Amino acid sequence: MALGGRLRPNLYLINRILRTQSVCTQRSFAQRSTVNPNFTISEGLRNFASTPNSKETNIKVPLSLYGVSGNYATALFLAASKANMLDKVESELLDIIEASKRSPVFSQFIKDLSVPGETRVKAVLEIFSEAGFLDITKNFMAILAENGRLRHIESIAKSFTELTMAHRGEVKAVVTTVIPLPGEEEKQLKETLQDIIGHGKKVKLEQKIDQSILGGLVVEFSQKVFDMSIKTRARQMEKFLRDPVNFDSI
Structure with a gap:
């Protein structure tokens, strides 16, 4: 099912969460993670956001990509390959891009860096959990939300598709x-x-x-x-x- 059908009913969560989280917290990430257990999820998945070490995996990356989008896409490629979920993750990324084009609210949410990181992560986890996305995709989006990289999702998805096509x-x-x-x-x-x-x-x-x-x-x-x-x-x-x-x- 296309994202429009899977996520559209859940986009109201963004408005609800933004209304309840309108005051930006000034606490550090460590303090926030103590209060909000959701942050332990993205904290444990920080390896998604780093350049993978080829010595730590037997999976061959078909292309060498660089920059923010290339690094994130490569990390996701390795995680999806290990789970044997490349095609599914690629499909879900394309669904997310479709949603960002169809929904002005979702598109603005992705681009708005003024939204506190805690709010972004909470929204992402709720939206993609209710839409039934894979944990790999959901947690990867939480990493992007935490690191203020959601606005790069289209270029990351493009880089990821380049990797999957080269792999095939x-x-x-x-x-x-x-x-x-x-x-x-x-x-x-x-x-x-x-x-x-x-x-x-x-x-x-x-x-x-x-x-x-x-x-x-x-x-x-x-x-x-x-x-x-x-x-x-x-x-x-x-x-x-x-x-x-x-x-x-x-």
């Missing part, structure tokens, strides 16, 4: 067109890309619609861009017509 031997190819490709043309394009990348990996094709390219198509995969759009060709022709002719070279 998939290569994402994005084709941009003015109108959706007919089924037969999509099949032919996918077969062509498959021949290019080799049969050791699987092409995962994603279509995007962009009227501004005027026609033709743009294909992006493996950090390569093949721009065969009418817009680009028109610019190239315009440049050719504007450039002065060198008669000495004729």
Whole structure:
């Protein structure tokens, strides 16, 4: 079930919790954790937020990712791999992104750093518990909430998907067109890309619609861009017509 169906009825919790937690506490984290047992959960899962040590696990990380999003995504990848829950965790992360796009309240909650950490953690644990999310996903979101990193969830989810695709031997190819490709043309394009990348990996094709390219198509995969759009060709022709002719070279 999509997140819209799983979380939407529980989003009222955010408003309720924010109303009851409107005064920001000035106590230290240690003091808060003594009062609120929920903090012991995220405290015990701090390893999610650190760069994993390859010597401590036999799981191979398929890509080296860096920065805040890369480190968090890699840590989550290792935890989900150990639990054999990669696909499920990936699906739940994508559900969360969908919810943030559909619900202005949820989106604001993720971005608002003025909300006290204790309040953020409490809201996350309640919302995702009631939605039936995996403990791995729920506790990971609590770590992000505690560390003020919820606003990075979209880029973290993107990095996590890159890891899972690499783990499955998939290569994402994005084709941009003015109108959706007919089924037969999509099949032919996918077969062509498959021949290019080799049969050791699987092409995962994603279509995007962009009227501004005027026609033709743009294909992006493996950090390569093949721009065969009418817009680009028109610019190239315009440049050719504007450039002065060198008669000495004729």
